[in-house]
Amino acid sequence: MKYIDEFQDPALARRLLDEIHAVTTRPWALMEVCGGQTHSIIRHGIDQLLPDNVELIHGPGCPVCVTPLETIDKALEIASRPGVIFCSFGDMLRVPGTDRDLFQVRSLGGDVRVVYSPLDALRIAQQNPDRQVVFFGIGFETTAPPNAMTVHQAERLGVTNFSMLVSHVRVPPAIEGLMTSPDCRVQAFLAAGHVCSVMGTEEYPELAERFKVPIVVTGFEPLDILEGVRRAVLQLERGEHRVENAYPRAVRDEGNPAARRMLADVFEVTDRAWRGIGTIPGSGWRLAERYRAFDAEHRFEVGAINTVEPAACRAGEVLQGLLKPHQCEAFGTTCTPRTPLGATMVSSEGACAAYYLYRRLGGPIAPATPVEATPVG
Known part of the structure; x- marks a missing residue:
């Protein structure tokens, strides 16, 4: 399969690993800021x-985790309010709040629906003009x-009965936040x-x-990651600190101009809180003033809410790279x-989910060669 099999070639993986072993003379700590890469x-x-x-x-590369x-x-x-249809991707339904999750809201009568695109939620709003639909x-x-x-389409x-609860975050300010932390060990x-x-x-480049x-x-396939590490x-x-693009089949220096124009029109940069980390200046987006009528937080006047993090959960340390998941006392037990x-x-x-799925048995585990496992979706 194009862009799958050739990026899991064991001979190429061995060659890349040999090169990494050959050039490494000192301890180095690298951080991936992507949950998909972590799972791979x-x-x-x-x-x-x-x-x-x-x-x-x-690193804090899982968007669900840092919400x-x-x-x-x-x-x-x-989602608990009458007359609301609350739409979300499926991975948010079991994320715990202070005392419940979206599955529990649905079990108590809330109209919580899994969608596969935000446009699905907009379509639901068109089909239910007498209900408030939130994505x-x-x-x-x-x-x-x-x-x-x-x-923009809405x-x-x-x-007018469609709105969005927005919690978008941006990677470059997160890198800056991590690098300015006194506990940071990241070198690349x-x-x-x-x-x-x-x-x-x-x-x-400015951050580098x-x-x-x-x-x-x-990228996300084994050879992509090994080439990035190399x-x-x-x-x-060599004592260098440059930006390199090891994923040219998908990434251009200018990115996607059409997508960036749409973002600039609909969103504006704002400070954003990251779960387990705190507020990082300029690290998020919110709806621009022109689209503020579609902001669910304003529409439903959801003000300050008292939250309580579980005392036993050390996810914040995991997200900052200060702790490996299996080093948390609650991992795999409670x-x-x-x-x-x-x-x-x-x-x-999530990093904890990856460790639970692949390494929860404890002790040394013989790693799969890159072609012995199917790619992460």
Whole structure:
């Protein structure tokens, strides 16, 4: 299958690994800021194939995981109101709020529906003019363009019973926030290819220069990740700190101009709280003033909500790369995908979910060679 099989070739993987081993002379810590890459790394055992002194730190790359608890609780409040049809992607339904999740809201009579596109929610609004339809719009730069387009369409079509609860976050400010933390150990970044396919790479050179860190844009298949690691380690060994595009089949420096124009029209940059991390300046989007009528938070006047994080959950440390999931005392015991304490365990891109799925038995696990497992979807 094109762009699948050739990027799981075991001979090429071995060659890349040999090169990484050959050039590595010192300990290095690299962070991937993408939940899809994290799952690919753990699923294929890539971190276990690397030299012992090359560490992969799992960053806050799961959009579900970094959605703040206050926003989850606001979603639960809105979804519980009579006359509301609350629409969301399926991975949000089991994310725990302070005292419930969207599945529980639905079991108590709330009209909570799983959709596969924000346009599905807009269509539901057109079909139910007497109901308020809300779409839970979360994600990084990857999912923001279709959400922006849907709001744009709602305005163009005059659909006044549609709104969106927005919790979009941006990667470059998150990198800055991580690098300015006193606990940061990151020496290089693997940047997410799908984010850069939308936004391009123009925001990264300044970060690479200011913090003296290589930033390598890469994809999600095993060979993509190994090539990204190889390039990052080479830069580190040479004392370089540049932006490199190791994913040219999908990423251009300018990104996707049409998508960026849509984002600039519908959204404006704002400070955004990240669950487990705190507020990062300029790290999010909200609806621009022209589209404020479609903002569910304003429409439903959901004000300040008192939230309580589970004391036993250490997801914040996991999201900052300070803790590996299996080092949390609750991992696999009181916290499982069926009884999650935090979103990192329930999300399909969460680091805790990846470790639970592939490494929960404990002890050393023989890693799969890159072609022995199917690709992460």
